[in-house]
Amino acid sequence: MKELHFGVDYYPEHWERERWDRDALLMQEMGIQMVRMAEFSWHKLEPREGSYDFGWLDEAIALLGKYGIYTIVGTPTAAPPAWMINKHPEILPIDREGRVRGFGGRHHDCQSNPVYREYIRKLVTKMAQHYGENPYVIGWQPDNELGNSHQELCTCASCRSRFQDWLQKKYGTAEELNRAWGTSFWSQEYNDFSEVYAPRLTVTGENPSAMLDWKRFCSDLIVDFTREQTEIIRKYAKNQFITHNYMGFADKVDYYKLGELLDFVSHDQYPGGFYLPRTPHEENHVLAATLDVVRSYKNQPFWIMEQQSGITGWEIMGRAPEPGQLSAWAMQSIAHGADAVVFFRWRTCAMGTEQYWHGILPHSGNPGRRYRELQDFIQEVDPLMDYMHGSMPRPEVGIVFSFEQEYAFRIQPHHKDLSYTGQVQKYYRALYEKNIPVDFVSEEGDFKKYKILLAPLQYLMSPELEEKYMDYVRQGGHLLLTMRTGVKDRNNFCMTERELPGRLSEVAGIEVLEYDCLRNAEVEVLFHGRKFLANIWSDLMRLLPGTKVLVAYASEFYAGEPCITAHPYGDGICYYVGTEPGEALMEALVDEILSRAEVNSILPPVQGVECMFRENDRERFLFVINHSGQEKCYEAPQGYQMLKGVQAGCLGAYETQILKIGKS
């Protein structure tokens, strides 16, 4: 079978049966090769308890199949039907304020509820038996955007008791739990696991160790919820894949762990943002970082399961994508490692919450500008995708990304403007703007692949991770560590044995003796004789022998003291950044690190133009994407062949060129 590259999210159940043939024909004419269906249609599949009706879905799958279009089946467990909720209201989730969240949206479910789990097992078993060998069904998506809408949910009796079991398994005895959570503070000791609560809104403050375990538990619950479905599906669907639609940096579930259940990861990419007037999603570096982090979750090419195909918005709408912009966004997904792109959605829905989240077709169902643009796009790009099959970006720079650090900073952000993912993206941005491709890498990942490894905010530390960082530098790596590294152990206790950053002082060549949280203030610093600004935080440190000062503070009571340092260690260098560099300082610092590690831009940067590459053993594919509505010029490299585009170096509005470069 040919590799499939393009699809749409399709909801035939929202339209009259007479329309389906026309939809299939229009899809076929456009080059659509697959659809995802059914991920919210529990009631249609089981209208009454125990009475299943798969007829409509069978018919849709068969009809599309006749047009050469394959199906990814979604399990509808993000939308339990009214009959079930009425019979078992305990399935409804309870939030941190103790409020029951009602029926009428989606994800109104408690993922630990045993009754709900039983309904799921029955339905998913039926579906897997029914579709497991259907020749037109190629794969599965359990649930939808797991973790979405479960923020702050669920604290019901069932979740509380599962949390207690989870803790018992982890700690064994109540004494051990008390020690790990430091419960002697404010008289929070437990005599027995059965006394532990799921965290409800408190009168004042929370226990950071308990909250960290709660977040871990919630993530594990989602993985377990998913595993139940993947095991059933795998039993009956031996030749069909299982994937799931992730949401980039969303943190409710540890996506690395969830990925272990999947054949490959998918992601939903909405550059236009989510029904808010302006979100950071509109910034190109955030879009690029999001795609790169998704690639890192399994460290392999991924799919886009929902790619924006029109105006986004529920109650409030975003801007209309300009001519060419939808294609540029889809190209960006491919450049960063997507092997397939499924557009959300086929036709704009006439009813329900998402009436204004626009599809390829407008409400009228008549093909218009978006249809024609994406049709041309697919016709042109599909053969190129076949050609580039098996290629992956292979960056020389890695940025460590960890859900545990994210959780710990959510619990204690330190400063109103500090966020872990925000900080990671600031480092990413400096590299992005210089056309330096980046991989994200988990704490368990392979650091040695990278000439440069940036590890911002390594707040929770373990002896193994310390050793891994030290070893990386010893063997020649260029490592960047920052403020708030090595502050806590994995129980979220402050380290007390040594000055910060603990054992990593040896590799960083500094000891942090004091710090200053820059509340409503910036600090001036000096780098190569030039003044810059830094924010959020100042570490005040003592240098160990051999450490060089790169940047010094130039204001506050610590003017003249070191702010950013470099320390040769083994065959490598460790940089320590005691602050959050402002944009200009970040740029200068990154330049310095890149030049010392001899990492070069893939092309000289041009404002609004993104460069990325994928490669296999023979060839390198350079993507140059114009994200602007104006023509742009760039300096084409030597010895290329045009794979897509006419005149290398000259980009029309929203145009992408792909240059093929042989590898020597």
Ligand code: GAL
């Ligand atoms: C995604 C979700 C879709 C749809 C879309 C537009 O987050 O997976 O089901 O809701 O957003 O709102």
Ligand code: ZN
């Ligand atoms: Zn619950």
